[in-house]
Amino acid sequence: MKQPIGILDSGVGGLTVVKEAMRQLPHESLIYIGDNARCPYGPRTNEEILTYTTQLVDYLLKFNIKMLVIACNTATAVTAKVLQERLDIPVIGVIKPGALAANRKTVSGKVGLIATETTVRSHFYEHFLWQKNAHLEVTSLACPSFVNLVESHEYHSPLAKQVVKKQLQPMIDQQVDTLILGCTHFPIISDIIQMTMGDGVTLIDSGKETISEVSYILSYENIEASNEENDTSYQFFTTGSAQMFDEIAAEWLEKPITTKHVSLNELEGDE
Amino acid sequence: MKQPIGILDSGVGGLTVVKEAMRQLPHESLIYIGDNARCPYGPRTNEEILTYTTQLVDYLLKFNIKMLVIACNTATAVTAKVLQERLDIPVIGVIKPGALAANRKTVSGKVGLIATETTVRSHFYEHFLWQKNAHLEVTSLACPSFVNLVESHEYHSPLAKQVVKKQLQPMIDQQVDTLILGCTHFPIISDIIQMTMGDGVTLIDSGKETISEVSYILSYENIEASNEENDTSYQFFTTGSAQMFDEIAAEWLEKPITTKHVSLNELEGDE
Structure with a gap:
């Protein structure tokens, strides 16, 4: 299945999940959104975390993702159950x-x-x-x-x-x-x-461990990418500074990436 | 879910799976059958392997198992796909x-x-x-x-x-x-x-790695044992010598077990 895996985080932390996905699942396309403008989520109320996370999910869903990875522990703790009930694709948290x-x-x-x-x-x-x-x-x-x-x-x-x-x-x-x-x-x-x-x-x-579950569930649900096509794509979005995201990502992923900025207005308009 | 996990192997090798299940999933009950009388499966024809494995599965199904683990690589290679289609419980192979x-x-x-x-x-x-x-x-x-x-x-x-x-x-x-x-x-x-x-x-x-998939799928399918009851049970059966099985198992599992002998006649009668 060619569709990408959607990954969200409050900021850059979810890049640890991306790095492992790139290594273990090189045929899977990924779409990542980091909510750097509203990071950190830790001190926020559950209501805020649910609202923000839902906005990120709605943004990712426009790309026809086949699986959602909540690459943020705080967002997982607050939203995983709700999202698992709401979405008809597998929802994997990091916890x-x-x-x-x-x-x-x-x-x-x-x-x-x-x-x-x-x-x-x-x-x-x-x-x-x-x-x-x-x-x-x-x-x-x-x-x-x-x-x-x-x-x-x-x-x-x-x-x-x-x-x-x-x-x-x-x-x-x-x-x-x-x-x-x-x-x-x-x-x-x-x-x-x-x-x-x-x-x-x-x-x-x-x-990193999350990619083990992603890998098992992709094959359990029979939605893996084909290993015969060479059109794996990676797309990165941030609500914060695209330049700072690029810098941290390049260092962490050990390859250059080009992040696009998404305004909070655009995200909030999706609701 | 209180029902046991069924585990089969051509002999004692699947005890490596049992040992890890006892350690990582101490609340899960297990039923194991080893086909020591007809071991090894490696040199046998695919038809024989499928027939023998199906007999073991039918024996385990009588115990109302909630998941089947084919703890034998040879049997997994030959029968996993067939059994995944035939059974309405999750079937996990070791490969x-x-x-x-x-x-x-x-x-x-x-x-x-x-x-x-x-x-x-x-x-x-x-x-x-x-x-x-x-x-x-x-x-x-x-x-x-x-x-x-x-x-x-x-x-x-x-x-x-x-x-x-x-x-x-x-x-x-x-x-x-x-x-x-x-x-x-x-x-x-x-x-x-x-x-x-x-x-x-x-x-x-x-x-050992198989227990990772077992663990993920138990929770993905929401069929885990409760951690509040203290009635975990382990049952072992062999088509070979119960005494030899007991000896190897005691050494490997580091605890004494009592294996019951099942005759090939009984297994074959199940078909």
Whole structure:
């Protein structure tokens, strides 16, 4: 099936999902929209998050997408159930794949979660972790400042290390053996997080894991792209600065891309 | 959903799937049948494999299973499509999960497959690998003698190392970075295989990976067991020696089990 997979995020964090999709599913076309103008979603009300996400979804649906990936943990926590009921295409969030991967990897059964406040408060990770295995010990910690580090493109600064170290102390004290990066922005600073937590802790990149579920569901629903055509296309949209998005994407995806700006007026007009 | 997951194999190899299910899905009940009396399936005709597998499936269906796992690569290669069309429950084979995991893990794009002759000849692994990524280089090698090593419980003998080393030489020459253990018997001798291939090669345990797909599909189809009840049950059947099955299973699962013998007459009468 030639139709693209639609991917949305509050900003650039969902590019971790895009990168993995490009690598594992090179025949699948992708359409991405990042809501950088209204990022971060973490501190917003559920109503705002649902409204904004619905606007992004409506924009993607115009491209006749065959599957929707909510590449933002906060948006997944608030909107995944609603969208799964509303849309007649598969809707994949990033929380379940991250939870399942943590359950697969943990040996001690002590799992940590770092995420935005909204994601932590939603208890969605615990829901999926305990659904599979009620014996897991789960420690959750909101780290909203990490999102700003990434979105402001400041993650190479010496300040970043200090911020991360201070925030993660409670997680180190809990001696988790597996830590879920429960925000698609966090893998961009995973080097710093790994260094802080130590080599004994397995980091779970929820975005990367999401491509496992995407891959299984594409073939379970029999909607995979043909591997015989060479017309894979990638399209990127942002409500923020196309130039800044291009810069971060080029560094992260290791290839140049051309992002188009979409105004909030245009998105809001879609409702 | 309380109903058990049915798992079948030509012998004990599918216990690698059981072990992983017990670990990752502790609330799911399992029913396993191993066709040890007619093992190995590898050298048999497709007609025989289909007949035998159908008998095992009919036996499992009497227990009202909610999902069928074909924990045998050879049986998956020959019967998965037929069974997916025939049954109205999800049918999960071990080949697709192994292929998807190899696609996820490979860096060089050079993937190796070791399996029985039937599995290699079916080109099912290549089908799933290339469906996801047509650029992968795949080398396949039939290693039927490995099955006998395991089924005869001889895998601790010095002979085992020699057999494995000699067989794998062509795979070492191809410089694959990822090697699919495309037979559920092979993980039982994975130490020897890893030593022979070297630390730089990632081994893919197709049985273990299968539980990832099982886990995703259970929740996608909304048929997971409740995590609130404590009545998980495990039942094991074999067409061969219950005592030998118990011994291998106890060693592999690290817990004692009691296997029941099922006669071939009983199975054949089910047709």
